[in-house]
Amino acid sequence: MYQALYRSFRPETFEGLLGQEHIVRILKNQIRSGTEGHAYLFCGTRGTGKTTVARVLAKGVNCKESQEKRPCGICENCKAIRDGIFLDVIEIDAASNNGVDNIRELRESIKYPPVVGRRKVYIIDEVHMLSAGAFNALLKTLEEPPEYVMFILATTEPQKLPATILSRCLKLDFHRIPEKQIREGMRIICDKLGVNISDGALGIIAANGDGSVRDSLSLLDQCIAGGGREVTRQDVLNVLGTSGEEVFIQLTDMMDQGRTSDAFLLLDRILSDGIEVRQFMKDWISHYRNLMIVKFIRRPEDILNVSEENTERIREQSQRMDMSSISSSIIELANTLSEAKWSTKPRILLELCIVKLSSQGDPAGIFNAPTEGKSVEAAEKEPEEKISEEISKKEESPKKNDKKVQGMDVEQIWRKVTEEGKSQKGTFNMLRKCGRLIKTEEGCFVLELDNETALRYAKDNAVFISQLLEKHAGSKLEMECRLAVKDKEEKTAEEIAGELGNSLNINIEVK
Ligand SMILES: Nc1ncnc2c1ncn2[C@@H]1O[C@H](COP(=O)(O)OP(=O)(O)O)[C@@H](O)[C@H]1O
Ligand SMILES: [Mg+2]
Ligand SMILES: [Zn+2]
Known part of the structure; x- marks a missing residue:
């Protein structure tokens, strides 16, 4: 009969155990x-x-070897415990034996000293599932157990346990296993099984297990069952039917950097692997949620439910982004997802969403594509020309506010502001490309933005911008944000969406 890997590769002693060094030492x-x-x-x-570890500890106290060698894993007692036939080691699954009666039974049996071993070990799994009555009954036993009794309670949810139980136990916290150790452990197992597995494949398996050896082993199991002696990265992705954190990190970077075409290629690759569009959107939203959470929580590991390495990757990416772009991306994706539920063409909706998201990162992208006939350079040069115009106007006719920024170049100030802003917030780049600071004839300062996205971004970051302005101008400037007067040929997001919607016969609303 076939036995699952996570059963056949259960470490018999402390030796084969991955991670948990702090517990092993104690x-x-x-x-x-x-x-x-x-x-x-x-x-x-x-x-x-x-x-x-509960079983290893049970072996440790009942092993026939001398103290330093316990548990040996091969003596009669160790073997019997491994096979689950040792009379003095009793495993109870509290999830299915959670009543008072079960615990009373346990208390009855405690009265009898061990038959073969030195200690009678009760392993109670999922102990948080016990009923209130059962907890009380258990408490009495925990208070004064006979010398020969040992309790090992295990739980995934210690916060559900009464304080009275917690205070009577030595609490040991099992950590998620670092990916590197999982990879190494699985490499050894694959070698034993004669399976040739690529580093990339191992990496995805380990990352997907999110620190759980059992989950990683189950995944490896499925990959081997499907493919045989060779396991490639693609095999793993096929089995997963999903794309893994890695893909979302990549894709989100592409959004942030305005790399629309790269994103389309990546999406195509993902979807041609048979991944379902709506599921993909949900997973991507979760990724953005993770990016948001790490912004607010110093130790997000418990909430994120991802491995340490993935948390680190998420944190890194999150630092490069700012909150307004994360939140607007979540909203955009969530809107797209809810529309996609009723659409027969969810992929197109997702693609449209990608266009929108990536143009936040690079507003000079599609929504502001230089219109035909104009080169990119020309389009980029324009703002500067406008600024110098403004400056020359200023020089011609100095107005009331001039004193404060006398002798200072508005263009230069704005350049400094955007450079510093960009080094603090990657997406500030948007303002550098799509915004310019100008001074009106009345002597007011206006931050002129090329499109709605940039305008919204500027307004969201108004305080930050004012601080930078004050710093570089040397005094506080009153500033107003407004949309630049558009060229006739330029299209708004709404117009593009409208046209696209008409041609695809779907209703696209730009929010
Ligand atoms: N730290 C670890 N080192 C090596 N293998 C592990 C480890 N944790 C879990 N496993 C693997 O996963 C399987 C299930 O582990 P188990 O100890 O039952 O996990 P838990 O009780 O914490 O849910 C084991 O049989 C083993 O194959
Ligand atoms: Mg368990
Ligand atoms: Zn032994």
Whole structure:
């Protein structure tokens, strides 16, 4: 009969265990010195080794070897515990035995000393599932257990346990296993199985397990079952039917940098792998949500539910972006998703959404594409020409506000402002490309923006901009943001959406 990898590769002793060094150190010491406790609480995500370590500890206190070698994993007692037939190690799944009666039964059996081993070990899994009555019954036993009894409680949700239980146990927190260790561990397993697996494939498996060895092993299992002796990166992605954090990080970068065409190519690759468009949108929204969360929470690991490495990647990306672009992307994607639910052409909606998102990062992109006949340089030069015009006007007719910025070049100030802004917020680049500071004849300062997105961005960041302006102009400037007067040929997002909608026979609303 076929046995799942995560069953056949359960470490028998502390040796094969991945990670959890902090726990191994404590338990090894206790076993070596014979100072094991009476009650342990193992907390942590599923698949990080709680049950495994509970059994290793049970072996440790019942192994026939000398103290330093315990648990040996090969003596009679160790083997019996491994096979689940050792009379003095009792495993209880609290999820299915959660009543008072079950605990009463347990209390009855506690009265009898171990039959073969030195200690009677009760492993209670998913202990948070016990009923209130059962907790009370358990508490009494935990208060004064006989010398020969050891309790190992395990749970994924320690916050659901009564404080009275927590205070009677030695609490050990199981951490997610770092990807590197998971990769190494699985490489060893693949070698044993004679499976040739690429580094890329291992990387995706480890990243997707999100720190859970069991989940990573299950995924590896499926990849092997499907393909056989060779496992490639593509095999893993096929099995996953999803795209992995990596893809979203890439795609989001492309949005931020206005790389629309790269994004289309990537999307095409993803969708041709058979990934469902709506699922993809949901996953992408989750990625943006993660980017938002890391902005606010110093230790987001628990909320994100992703591995340490992925958290680090998300944090890095989040730092490069600012909140307004993250939030508008979430809204944009969520709108697209809700429309896509009723559409027969969800892919087109997603593509349109990509166009919108990437033009936030690069407003000089499609919504402001230089109209035919004009070169990119020409389009870029224009603003500067306007500024110098403004400046020469200023020089001709100095007005009331001039004193404050006398002798200073508005263009130069704006350049400094955008450079500093850009170094603090990547998306500030948008203002550099699409905004210019001008001085009206009345002597007021106006920040003129080329499009709605940039205008919204400027308004969202008004305080930040004023601070930078004050710094570089040397005094506070009253400034107003407004949309630049458009060329006739230029189209707005609404107009483009309208045309696109008409030709595709769908209703596209730009929000
Ligand atoms: N730290 C670990 N080192 C090596 N393998 C592990 C580890 N954690 C989990 N596993 C693998 O996952 C399987 C399930 O682990 P288990 O200990 O039952 O997890 P938990 O009880 O924390 O949910 C094990 O049989 C083993 O194959
Ligand atoms: Mg378990
Ligand atoms: Zn042994």
